[in-house]
Amino acid sequence: MSILKINNLSKTYPSGVKALDNVSLELENGMFGLLGPNGAGKSSLMRTLATLQEADSGTATLDDIDILKQPAEIRKVLGYLPQEFGVYPRITAEQLLNHLAVLKGISNTSERKELVKYLLDKVNLYEKRNKSVKGFSGGMKQRVGIAQALIGNPKLVIVDEPTAGLDPGERNRFYNLLADVGKDVIVILSTHIVDDVRELCTNMAIMNFGEIVYKGAPQSAIEALDGQVFQKMVSRDALNEYAENYQIISNKMVGGQPLIHVLSETHPQNGFEQVKPNLEDVFFSKINTANVLV
Numbered sequence: 608m609s610i611l612k613i614n615n616l617s618k619t620y621p622s623g624v625k626a627l628d629n630v631s632l633e634l635e636n637g638m639f640g641l642l643g644p645n646g647a648g649k650s651s652l653m654r655t656l657a658t659l660q661e662a663d664s665g666t667a668t669l670d671d672i673d674i675l676k677q678p679a680e681i682r683k684v685l686g687y688l689p690q691e692f693g694v695y696p697r698i699t700a701e702q703l704l705n706h707l708a709v710l711k712g713i714s715n716t717s718e719r720k721e722l723v724k725y726l727l728d729k730v731n732l733y734e735k736r737n738k739s740v741k742g743f744s745g746g747m748k749q750r751v752g753i754a755q756a757l758i759g760n761p762k763l764v765i766v767d768e769p770t771a772g773l774d775p776g777e778r779n780r781f782y783n784l785l786a787d788v789g790k791d792v793i794v795i796l797s798t799h800i801v802d803d804v805r806e807l808c809t810n811m812a813i814m815n816f817g818e819i820v821y822k823g824a825p826q827s828a829i830e831a832l833d834g835q836v837f838q839k840m841v842s843r844d845a846l847n848e849y850a851e852n853y854q855i856i857s858n859k860m861v862g863g864q865p866l867i868h869v870l871s872e873t874h875p876q877n878g879f880e881q882v883k884p885n886l887e888d889v890f891f892s893k894i895n896t897a898n899v900l901v
């Protein structure tokens with residue numbers, strides 16, 4: 608069992624944007640979801656943990672490794688699937704993984720061959736091992752991405768927004784693979800897709816403007832909202848008026864008409880009906896809701 612401890616991590620870019628604002632988290636083995644809207648600071652945190660950029664202050668440790676001070680040590684036990692996984696397009700899946708294993712220092716040829724076979728099997732691409740990665744679908748490329756992140760038996764695997772652009776079938780296959788990986792190591796899944804976290808994660812944090820605005824189990828956050836979420840179909844023209852009078856947490860088009868969810872301690876009446884809260888309600892109630900409105 609490994610433990611990742613992040614303490615008061617802060618980072619302000621030269622532009623003045625505070626991407627990390629006193630971030631503190633503690634993670635154990637399993638799938639951890641880091642949920643936040645675009646620009647929340649998720650990638651900044653992932654890149655800092657992956658030793659690709661420095662923090663201004665704070666600490667991060669994985670067991671006895673100081674991530675900020677011992678980047679070479681952490682890289683040995685880290686698997687990282689960046690947001691843009693730039694694959695070398697002209698080579699086959701097998702060649703690519705073999706090449707990356709060489710770069711990761713696995714110099715024994717037969718050991719490497721075994722490992723590449725194991726990884727291709729694990730991500731269900733063994734049959735496609737001789738095909739060029741260039742022709743792969745988005746989901747297949749992401750599976751190659753996970754395979755390379757697993758080279759070297761990592762204790763910490765970081766995946767940054769991995770499901771963007773995958774169709775539902777591919778997304779499901781990818782979920783199954785991640786759930787399998789997450790059994791034995793710490794996996795941080797950074798995403799703005801609420802479903803990713805709901806399907807996979809036992810623990811999560813919600814980030815907004817560089818700050819952690821919630822940490823805990825998805826289910827506890829959902830239960831905390833019980834009895835406080837109400838919905839109503841409204842007309843588009845009335846949306847602004849509702850926004851002034853209620854705390855709207857989401858606004859979704861259903862058959863061309865806005866269905867709003869509002870947060871309220873008492874029943875708002877006026878045609879609203881109470882609904883069971885879901886993780887999307889949690890997400891929007893924790894972040895600045897202004898941007899989900901008209």
Ligand SMILES: Nc1ncnc2c1ncn2[C@@H]1O[C@H](COP(=O)(O)OP(=O)(O)OP(=O)(O)O)[C@@H](O)[C@H]1O
Binds near residue numbers: 621643
């Ligand atoms: N290298 C950089 N220089 C200056 N500002 C940056 C840099 N990288 C990110 N930012 C800014 O820092 C903030 C956090 O960005 P970050 O990419 O960490 O967020 P994110 O939650 O990963 O968003 P996304 O989902 O869009 O990737 C944003 O306002 C972004 O514009």
